[in-house]
Amino acid sequence: MRKNLLLLEELQELDLKVDGRQGERQVLTDQVAELDRQVEEVRLSVEVKKGDLALLEQERQGLEANLATEEDNIVRSEARQKEIKTQKEYQAVVKEVTAARKLKAELEEQILQKSAQIEELTADIATRQEELNSLEENMSSRKAEVQAGIDRLDQEIAADAASKETISKAIPASLLKRYVALRERRQGIAIVAARAGNCAGCHMNLPPQLYNSLFRSDDLILCPHCQRMLILHQES
Numbered sequence: 367m368r369k370n371l372l373l374l375e376e377l378q379e380l381d382l383k384v385d386g387r388q389g390e391r392q393v394l395t396d397q398v399a400e401l402d403r404q405v406e407e408v409r410l411s412v413e414v415k416k417g418d419l420a421l422l423e424q425e426r427q428g429l430e431a432n433l434a435t436e437e438d439n440i441v442r443s444e445a446r447q448k449e450i451k452t453q454k455e456y457q458a459v460v461k462e463v464t465a466a467r468k469l470k471a472e473l474e475e476q477i478l479q480k481s482a483q484i485e486e487l488t489a490d491i492a493t494r495q496e497e498l499n500s501l502e503e504n505m506s507s508r509k510a511e512v513q514a515g516i517d518r519l520d521q522e523i524a525a526d527a528a529s530k531e532t533i534s535k536a537i538p539a540s541l542l543k544r545y546v547a548l549r550e551r552r553q554g555i556a557i558v559a560a561r562a563g564n565c566a567g568c569h570m571n572l573p574p575q576l577y578n579s580l581f582r583s584d585d586l587i588l589c590p591h592c593q594r595m596l597i598l599h600q601e602s
C-alpha cells in the first residue's frame with residue numbers, strides 16, 4: 367500500500383500543478399475576452415455614429431427634394447404669370463411665388479444646418495475610427511502576448527497529462543477511483559501526510575491508536591476527521 371500511496375502523492379502533486387495552470391489559463395482567457403470587449407465597445411460606438419450620420423444624410427436628401435419641388439413651383443408660377451389676364455389671378459400667383467420663396471429660404475437654411483451637423487459628425491467619426499484602428503492594433507499585439515501564455519500553459523498541461531497517465535497506470539484502478547472521488551470532495555487534496563500525530567490535511571490530532579497503526583499496518587487508513595488518505599511521513 368505504501369508504494370501506491372507514494373504514487374498517489376506524486377499524482378496529486380501533478381494534479382495540483384495542473385489545477386494551478388488551469389486557473390492561470392482561465393485568468394488569461396478572461397483577459398483575452400476583456401480585450402475583445404474593449405475593442406467591441408469602441409467599434410459599436412463608431413457604428414452608432416455611422417448610423418446617426420446615415421440618418422442625417424437621409425434627412426438632408428429629404429430637404430433637398432423639398433427644395434427642388436419649391437424651385438419647380440416658383441418656375442411654374444413665374445411662367446404662368448406671363449399668361450395671366452386678370453389682376454385677381456395675378457395677385458394670387460404673386461402670393462404663391464412669395465410663399466414658395468419663403469419656404470425655399472427656410473429649406474436652404476435647414477440644409478445648411480444639416481450639412482454643418484454632417485460635417486461635424488463626419489470629422490468625429492474619422493477621429494474615432496483612427497482611435498479604433500490604433501486600439502485594434504494595440505489590442506491584437508497584447509492579445510498575441512496573452513495567447514502565447516495560453517499556448518505555453520497548454521503545452522505544460524499536456525506534458526503533465528502524459529506524466530499523470532504514466533503514474534496512474536501503476537496505481538490499482540479501485541484506489542485511483544477513490545482518490546479521484548476524494549479529491550473532488552476535498553478541495554483537490556485526497557492524500558495527506560500524517561506527521562507527529564497530526565493530519566496535515568485538517569491539522570487535527572489523530573487518535574494515538576490510529577496513528578500507531580500507520581507504523582504497523584500496510585492498510586489504507588483515512589483521517590477520521592477529514593476522511594483523506596493518510597501517508598506516514600516521519601519527522602526528518
Ligand SMILES: [Zn+2]
Nearest residue numbers: 565568589592
Ligand atoms: Zn484530516
